[in-house]
Amino acid sequence: MNLKGIKVTWLGHATFRIETPGGKTVIIDPIGKKHDPATVGIFELCTWLEKKGVKQINPMNKGGSLTLGDIKITMVHADHSCGILDGDQIIYGGEAVGYVIEFDNAVKIYHAGDTNVFGDMKIIHDLYAPDISMLPIGDRFTMSPREAAYACRLLRTNTVIPMHFGTFPLLTGTPGQLQKLAPDVDVVELKPGVTVS
Amino acid sequence: MNLKGIKVTWLGHATFRIETPGGKTVIIDPIGKKHDPATVGIFELCTWLEKKGVKQINPMNKGGSLTLGDIKITMVHADHSCGILDGDQIIYGGEAVGYVIEFDNAVKIYHAGDTNVFGDMKIIHDLYAPDISMLPIGDRFTMSPREAAYACRLLRTNTVIPMHFGTFPLLTGTPGQLQKLAPDVDVVELKPGVTVS
Amino acid sequence: MNLKGIKVTWLGHATFRIETPGGKTVIIDPIGKKHDPATVGIFELCTWLEKKGVKQINPMNKGGSLTLGDIKITMVHADHSCGILDGDQIIYGGEAVGYVIEFDNAVKIYHAGDTNVFGDMKIIHDLYAPDISMLPIGDRFTMSPREAAYACRLLRTNTVIPMHFGTFPLLTGTPGQLQKLAPDVDVVELKPGVTVS
Numbered sequence: 332m333n334l335k336g337i338k339v340t341w342l343g344h345a346t347f348r349i350e351t352p353g354g355k356t357v358i359i360d361p362i363g364k365k366h367d368p369a370t371v372g373i374f375e376l377c378t379w380l381e382k383k384g385v386k387q388i389n390p391m392n393k394g395g396s397l398t399l400g401d402i403k404i405t406m407v408h409a410d411h412s413c414g415i416l417d418g419d420q421i422i423y424g425g426e427a428v429g430y431v432i433e434f435d436n437a438v439k440i441y442h443a444g445d446t447n448v449f450g451d452m453k454i455i456h457d458l459y460a461p462d463i464s465m466l467p468i469g470d471r472f473t474m475s476p477r478e479a480a481y482a483c484r485l486l487r488t489n490t491v492i493p494m495h496f497g498t499f500p501l502l503t504g505t506p507g508q509l510q511k512l513a514p515d516v517d518v519v520e521l522k523p524g525v526t527v528s
Numbered sequence: 529m530n531l532k533g534i535k536v537t538w539l540g541h542a543t544f545r546i547e548t549p550g551g552k553t554v555i556i557d558p559i560g561k562k563h564d565p566a567t568v569g570i571f572e573l574c575t576w577l578e579k580k581g582v583k584q585i586n587p588m589n590k591g592g593s594l595t596l597g598d599i600k601i602t603m604v605h606a607d608h609s610c611g612i613l614d615g616d617q618i619i620y621g622g623e624a625v626g627y628v629i630e631f632d633n634a635v636k637i638y639h640a641g642d643t644n645v646f647g648d649m650k651i652i653h654d655l656y657a658p659d660i661s662m663l664p665i666g667d668r669f670t671m672s673p674r675e676a677a678y679a680c681r682l683l684r685t686n687t688v689i690p691m692h693f694g695t696f697p698l699l700t701g702t703p704g705q706l707q708k709l710a711p712d713v714d715v716v717e718l719k720p721g722v723t724v725s
Numbered sequence: 726m727n728l729k730g731i732k733v734t735w736l737g738h739a740t741f742r743i744e745t746p747g748g749k750t751v752i753i754d755p756i757g758k759k760h761d762p763a764t765v766g767i768f769e770l771c772t773w774l775e776k777k778g779v780k781q782i783n784p785m786n787k788g789g790s791l792t793l794g795d796i797k798i799t800m801v802h803a804d805h806s807c808g809i810l811d812g813d814q815i816i817y818g819g820e821a822v823g824y825v826i827e828f829d830n831a832v833k834i835y836h837a838g839d840t841n842v843f844g845d846m847k848i849i850h851d852l853y854a855p856d857i858s859m860l861p862i863g864d865r866f867t868m869s870p871r872e873a874a875y876a877c878r879l880l881r882t883n884t885v886i887p888m889h890f891g892t893f894p895l896l897t898g899t900p901g902q903l904q905k906l907a908p909d910v911d912v913v914e915l916k917p918g919v920t921v922s
Binding site: 373374375378379382390391392393394395396397407408413422423425426450451453454457458 | 804805806807808810813815816817839840841842843844864865866867868869871872875
């Protein structure tokens with residue numbers, strides 16, 4: 332995995348911190364609102380976040396791109412539901428999405444979000460050709476290693492960082508299972524809190 | 529249609545009762561909550577059902593699988609909306625889904641749910657290869673026989689049980705229309721309440 | 726662009742008025758409820774519109790078709806979220822959709838709605854073969870010209886009317902960019918309020 336100066340830290344589940352050579356920090360699937368960050372999300376989620384006090388929202392929708400500093404973010408499809416549990420109410424949060432993020436060193440990372448495999452991952456390859464794909468493998472609430480191996484073929488990806496596994500016992504998929512089913516792919520298992528670069 | 533000991537009863541619209549050789553009863557798209565059944569659904573629907581008094585919920589999401597006794601259930605995509613009419617409110621019920629159910633005799637049945645045809649039915653074939661596909665054909669609120677014939681090609685299915693037709697006059701599609709458009713497929717028209725095995 | 730007697734007027738953003746040789750007027754993505762029009766939409770949106778006083782609702786869902794007079798309307802997939810901003814609440818409006826409309830002179834127009842490119846545009850070609858495709862190109866909240874060029878290949882469309890661009894500064898995509906990326910397609914740029922026929 333050649334990150335060309337990028338530092339990636341898995342913060343557990345589907346959350347990653349990515350530090351760019353240019354000094355930017357990107358948190359995908361973030362867990363707080365400290366530091367008043369520029370926040371990107373689908374329209375409905377941003378509207379909800381704004382009500383909760385998040386200030387710098389950047390709403391967008393699938394197929395759209397935006398640039399924050401020298402980082403280009405494209406919102407892509409994910410095959411998953413998107414309810415927000417707000418107290419005891421389910422709020423419609425828009426549609427589940429993934430992101431292709433192009434960093435200032437030209438490295439492109441695809442974070443699939445919570446998702447099943449879907450055929451349009453081929454379009455993500457054809458249009459954006461990400462260098463690294465972060466794919467859920469836990470099963471039950473996302474695809475398992477079996478579907479993720481199919482996703483690797485659609486994405487023609489060389490490098491996969493598995494996520495959304497092991498957080499609680501129902502999530503049974505493992506990186507080893509994916510590696511066995513996708514022997515040509517470099518499955519990079521990160522340890523939570525440990526930075527790779 | 530070789531069901532290898534499984535008994536299938538169409539209860540009308542999209543609802544089926546399936547009895548397994550091992551003595552289990554599965555109701556797909558159920559209409560009641562008697563008998564305190566183990567209930568499988570997408571996260572948002574399960575949350576709503578739990579509020580309504582359903583006790584044994586098993587929430588999951590697309591691409592995930594779970595096992596109940598000796599029955600394996602995989603949740604797959606459907607192309608349809610998923611509002612729940614609760615009094616005069618529309619509640620977000622998550623996303624519409626289908627299921628691939630693998631029974632204890634290794635027979636796999638794909639219940640497509642309410643849906644249009646979608647290209648990822650090819651992935652359902654490639655990954656799960658269901659023996660029997662239950663497809664909506666009624667038109668207006670789901671695909672019609674025309675789209676269902678296309679679905680048969682994607683699924684490479686030998687046997688189709690049509691559903692979601694004839695319930696009310698707007699649902700005009702018929703099994704005969706599908707059979708004409710998909711001559712190589714065995715279109716099995718069930719009569720509501722009559723068990724086949 | 727041969728419209729065979731149809732008159733098309735872009736009313737801005739994603740809204741079009743289409744007048745048929747037979748004297749019907751179709752407004753896609755309408756902006757008012759004067760004249761008590763027959764209104765077509767997905768089930769959840771129609772339920773909401775009915776509460777707001779729209780009388781002639783015709784609810785349907787993806788893959789379904791209906792006929793109004795001599796106009797046939799098929800609802801198809803779109804890849805976008807579908808929240809309705811109602812006061813300060815986000816209401817679940819069902820799923821985003823597109824339409825294939827077949828007019829009394831046999832011309833078929835595909836209005837993609839707000840959407841990203843998606844692989845099932847190939848199915849829209851295979852099943853309905855629209856003569857003209859109205860595609861969003863604005864970027865940020867829909868696909869940009871880059872994704873739209875990919876959509877043209879899936880749809881094998883000869884004629885594209887771009888929409889959902891230029892309405893406000895964030896929508897940066899232009900018809901010229903699409904024409905450059907899809908040189909074999911006739912990209913027809915309409916001027917708001919000017920009728921073509």
